[in-house]
Each structure stands twice: as structure tokens, then as C-alpha cells.
Amino acid sequence: MSLLRQGKAEVLTIYLGEADQWHGTSLAVALVQFFREQGCAGATVTRAVMGYGAGSRLHEDEVWRLSSDAPLILQVVDQPERLHRLLPQVQEMVSGGLITLHETTVLKYTHARRTGLPSRLPVRQIMETSLVTVRPETPIAQVIDTMLTASFRALPVVDAQGRLVGMIGTRDLLAAGLLPVRRGIARAAQALDEQTAQTLAASLEQARQRPQVAADVLNPQVRSLRPEQSVREAAQVMLETGLRALPVVGSAGRLLGMLTRADLLQVVVTSPLMNSQASSPTQPLRRTGDLARSSVQEQPVAMFMHSDVATVGEETPVAEVIDALLGSPYKRVLVVDQQQRVRGILSDVDVLLRVQAGARQRWLDMLAGWARGKPGRLSSGLLQEGTGSVRVARDLMNREVVSVLAETSVQEAIERILHTRRKMLPVLDREGRLLGIVGRSDLLHVLLEER
């Protein structure tokens, strides 16, 4: 018998209508997906038989009547901090529906602890089912807009019967000259100063005018999974192909869901409710210190890291930093001091955010050149004008580095990388010196070693 575990938690209850929509899908489905993506402990939707007042559409008329669609109740039990953090986004989605919070005590939260990726767990149990798709005849303008706002980097194209015709990835749009820079950069640029946003908007506007449709740019050679395939097989396919999301296709070629690398890593994450430590972005994790480690997941993460990390010094001139960045396999550069202690981290987005406004356009041009496979010589030209305060790596770097210690277990590294939504984590020794780097694919590899 396991011990009862005590914990203060809160219950978030949302009253909504079955017909309520969010960005083209059912609101209830979208909310469940949102809570799942955020690593919440669990969510349950129940359907009531009759009611009024729930759902956003009913408030419009003053006449008393029962809701025409069934009222739904969605309940999420989780740590108060997480629920409170998610509330603004939830409110945005629910727009006017009733939301309540009350306290409860969790006596137990448990599931069979998983080691490795079980060969008996089918893909259909963990895939995402709330999808944004386009049709082959969807105009290119709409494809571009959908791509920039959707939660997946890869956009499935389905026919009228819901059968998968192909996928459109950022790479396909880059290759067709329809997107000037990768999605993350485009999204960051849209949110920046007006001039930068306009630069991007202008080049997107050109692309929007093009006569193409989704069918012209889609990739028909799609690796897909069947719903009954095991998560192990799925991980193998993902690592073989280097793809980070795969469509799941059922009978008659119908698209059922998408499976991401994060979904696979999530399989071994045990209790998000009890594990508040992994979600703290800057504190080093505690040392697990257990000598008799039984499974691979208990092994120290240092065993699986790469040591070929691109580093620069705090005083490295910006032009050199950028050369290092574009040449690095993870598209990240770590900024270290003379003792190799990590001071900051840099990605292409960090450069865009921190470079002077006047130089942003040139940075976007340069990235666009790279995306087209025409890197050109970058070096000093970029930031010479208006350099002023942005001269060296220190001026560009992001100081909030989420890292793990060498002795941190693989299990905790997975929890941390998912909760902080990072793609990779620097691995440090106890003095904060850089030892290596571990990425999501590396961690997925480790899970496959577990039999």
C-alpha cells in the first residue's frame, strides 16, 4: 500500500457550452489541450443534461431560455501557483464564461511510474487531437497566417473527407520563398517595434499576394504513424527522421492527431502536481545522490550530454558572436567568463530582441539570406552602424539561463526541459562551469535505451 500524500491544491472549474468555439475548434477540447501542454496534473470535462448561463453566446439576449447546447463543466486540479499563472490565458479563451476556484486537499495523485517508453502504450493515447489544418485549395495567404499563429510548426493538409494529403512545414514555406525567416523569428519580429514589424509585414504581404494554394507547397512524402503503433516505435521514427512532429493517420488515411517530441518525453513525467521544483526556471535542481540507480532515467544527465558547445566570451565582438551562432548545431551560443562559468545564452531571437532597433532589419535580411541557403559573409558589416551600446556578447545575451547540474538525473532533466519549454539545457558543474549541452532528442534517445 502506498502512503497517502498530502498537498494543498486548488480546483479550477469552468462552465461552458458544448458549442463554444476557440479558433475553429471546440473550446472544451482546446482548453484540455492547453492544460495538458502546460503540464497540468489533469483535467476532466463532464457534460450536464440541462442548464443556462454557461457558455459565452447566451449572454447576448435578455430572454430567459435554456441553453440549446449541452452545458459542460471542466475541472482542473493543480498547484495554486500554476493555476493562477494560467488564469489570464484561460480567461482570454473562455471570454465571459463562469470560472471558479476553490481549495481542496489532494490525498493522492499517482500513476504507474514509467521507465522508458513502454512498447505497449499506443500512440493514440498520447497524441494531440485538437488540430489546426488547411485544405489543399486553401489560399497561400491563409496558409502563411495559420502557420504563424498555430501551435505546431508543421501544418497538416487534409481533404474534405479528413484524409491527410501532405504536410507544410516552415522549411517548405522558406524554400518556396513564402516566409522570409523561420517561424520563431517571424513571430518575435511581429511583436517588436513598428519598423521591424512592418519590414516583416511587407515581405509577408508580397507572399500573400501570390496565386499559390496549399497544394502547391505541401510535402506529399509524409512519414506518418498509425494510432496503434507503440510510443517506442514512434520515438524511433522521430529520431531517424529528425522530425519533431508526426501526423497520426487512421483507417482510410484519416488524420487523427499529431504526435510531438514533447508528447513522447511527457510519457515518463510522473506527478506534475507534486513536482514544483522542476518548474522553477533558475534554481539548480537538487542532487539526487542515489548510488544504486536502477533505470537509465536515474542516471546523471552528464552521461548523455554533448560537449561540442559553441561558446563565446562576454567581451567577444558582436560580429564574431553571430558567426558562432549561425555555425552552431543547436543554433545557440553560450556566453562564458574566463573560468568557463555560464553568464548568458544567445539565440537568433535574442539577437533580434537586443540589437539596436536600427540594425534589426539587417539582421532579418541576414537570416533570410541564410534561410535561402545564401549565407554570404556576415562578419563585421552587420552592426557597424548605430552600434553604440551593443558591442559585445554581453550586450546581446539572455541572462536567464535554465540549466541542469551534471549529477541531475535524466528524469529531472526531462521534467525541467518540458516545464520551462526549452529545446536544450546547458549542463554545469557545481561551480557553474559549462560541461556540455543536452537537447530534447538526446533525452528521447536515453528513453529508448530503457527496456
Place this chain on the structure above:
Amino acid sequence: MSIKPNSQPTFQPGKRVRIFLGEAHTWQGKPLHQAILERAWRQGIAGATVLRGIEGFGPGHHLSTERLPEIAENLPVVIEIVEQAEQVERFLPLLDEMVAQGMITVSDVRIVRKGDA
């Protein structure tokens, strides 16, 4: 409609236990939610209600939804029990043993009873 009250309500502290399970979970060959109901009844728990979810995920993070027949075999089930604290205390050890996967929460409620006239 006019109703003449014969008594004033009294309030008694109680607990609401919620048990979150998957529909496919079993206990000694029976659906787990059914087994819990039977045990609760045998232990003198006054009442229990089972709600079936239409979509959700739980501790295993595996989605189930009635929208897709492919993943509808383990829909969420919620059992609600409202009882006095002592009765709940007595039932918990057995409940803990029965629920190998899932979540149990307890909140305070006031049970409304009929007082003396």
C-alpha cells in the same frame, strides 16, 4: 407554490471526496468505479455519485475523448462522496489501496440537515 417550513436547517461539517479514475481501470476483475461504490456502501457511506467525463487527461497524461472512437476506451470517471469526516477517514485506507492510478481530493463542505421543529 407556498411551502411551509417545519424546521430550521442545521449545518454539520462534512467532507466531499472526489475520486478521479479512468473508466477502464479494474479492481479484482470489476470496473474500479463499481468496486469502489460497493465497498463504500458496505462501509456505511451514505451515498456516492459517479460521473462520466467526455474528455480529459490524468496522472498518466494520456488523453481520452469520446470524439475519437480510437481513444474513447478509457474516459474519465469521477466519483463524488459526501460524508461526515469520521466516516470518510474510515474509508480512506481502503480507497487508497484500491486506487493505484488516479487522484483523490478532499474538500470541506457543510452538510445541510433538517433541525428540530
